Amino acid sequence: MMMADEQAAVAQAAESVPAVSGPIFVEIFLLALLFATAISMIRMRQLFSVAMLSGIYSLLSAAFFVALDAVDVAFTEAAVGAGISTVLILTGVALTAKWEMPVDRERQILPLAIVIVTGGALFYATLDMPAFGEATAPANAYVGQAYIDQTPTDIDVPNIVTAVLASYRGFDTMGEVVVVFTAGLACLLLLGVGAIRGGGRNDDGEH
């Protein structure tokens, strides 16, 4: 029942806005690869391989975001997910263990229940969402429409996103930059530049 509804919604979205979304088979293919990668990451016990697969997962989701036309999200995902967090995970692997310990069956039940409930709630929430790229959706109707109408006359910046970030929300952007700069500075001071040492060489153990 739910599957039929979802397929109908997807088909409707694909018919109404063919130009905005990528070809539907590309999205299905990317989602299938994401699923396979996630299953492999769960099944694997060697943490270095899991770190590598998480890099692949980030690249795949970045490609999926591009297919959904969310280019800025995709770029952040590629930079943070595939670049920084892979190295962070490797640092953690070097400091702790190289193999994952098996977990008891009893201790797996509660996390599984939490994940199923959360996933079910998220699926339930998507039923209320407007169709992908719908013109009457709240995100496209009120404020977005006003920005699109008024930006060319208000501000002499041709790019609307740049105008919103740098002019309409200029102080907000400055605050964000200050926060990010302070956080980076605090991290550097806490960790100490040049004092980071991993736990020696990081051999795979199989070759």
Place this chain on the structure above:
Amino acid sequence: MFAATTLALGVAMILMLIRAVLGPTVYDRVLAVNSFGTKTVLLLGVLGFLMGRPAFLDIALLYALINFVGTIAILKFFRYGGLMTAMDDEDPIRQEGR
């Protein structure tokens, strides 16, 4: 023609994924991730033309840069156990040769 290219890239991505999952050594996996990033860049480029918006090429170029830097970071970490160590001081092979 773009659809056929997308299909070929998809097959290549599946092969890379299999190699990253099965790969017996670390280097197989690093190489698989690097090739997978390259395939992602190519897929983004093809996807831009497939959707009629070749402006995606810029993003694909940025992905290529991130992919390169990320692979260098992983390899340097793997070799020296950290990112901030100098390359010349702690080269194990050179020290063994002395």
